[in-house]
Amino acid sequence: xxxxxxxxxRLQRAYYIWFTTVRDDGMPQPTPVWFIHENDxxxxxxxxxxxxxxxxxxxxxxxxxxxESDDAGDYLVIMGEAxxxxxxxxxxxxxxxVEKYRQGFIDIKMTPEEFSxxxxxxxxxxxxxxxxx
Numbered sequence: 001x002x003x004x005x006x007x008x009x010r011l012q013r014a015y016y017i018w019f020t021t022v023r024d025d026g027m028p029q030p031t032p033v034w035f036i037h038e039n040d041x042x043x044x045x046x047x048x049x050x051x052x053x054x055x056x057x058x059x060x061x062x063x064x065x066x067x068e069s070d071d072a073g074d075y076l077v078i079m080g081e082a083x084x085x086x087x088x089x090x091x092x093x094x095x096x097x098v099e100k101y102r103q104g105f106i107d108i109k110m111t112p113e114e115f116s117x118x119x120x121x122x123x124x125x126x127x128x129x130x131x132x133x
Contacts, residue, residue, distance in 0.1 A: 011066055011076060012037055015104075018065040019044060019125075021055035021082070029055060030065070034104060036097050041126050042078070045091045045119040053121055056082055062125060076132040080125045088122035091115055 011017075020030040029051055033044045042064055046052050056062070064078040091097050092112045105112050 020063040021052050022059045023055055024058045034101050041124050044123040046121050048121040078127045079129045080127045082123050082125045085122040085124035
């Protein structure tokens, strides 16, 4: 998946990305999530009983959306396929994730251990197509 290098760098630093799954009735469900880019995929941690997990069981096609300007001039939509990644380490053991969201854990009044316990399901998104930039 080719992406403008400057945009890829800005996306790497982005704190949130919009993760859109689709309910079984076809209604899209966009949600802002924490994420890291890892080995040409995107890794998201969530609660095991979340809507995201339930939606993925019915439809693995998803979108990740990012916009860094108020006028939508610089935007990116990554369409991909998402799966529960049972081989991903817990968030607590993912050094890049812990480093990126160290302050975030404090802001939501959770330790990395608590976060890892509650957000114990890893979702891995494999990009299929990119639109925007």
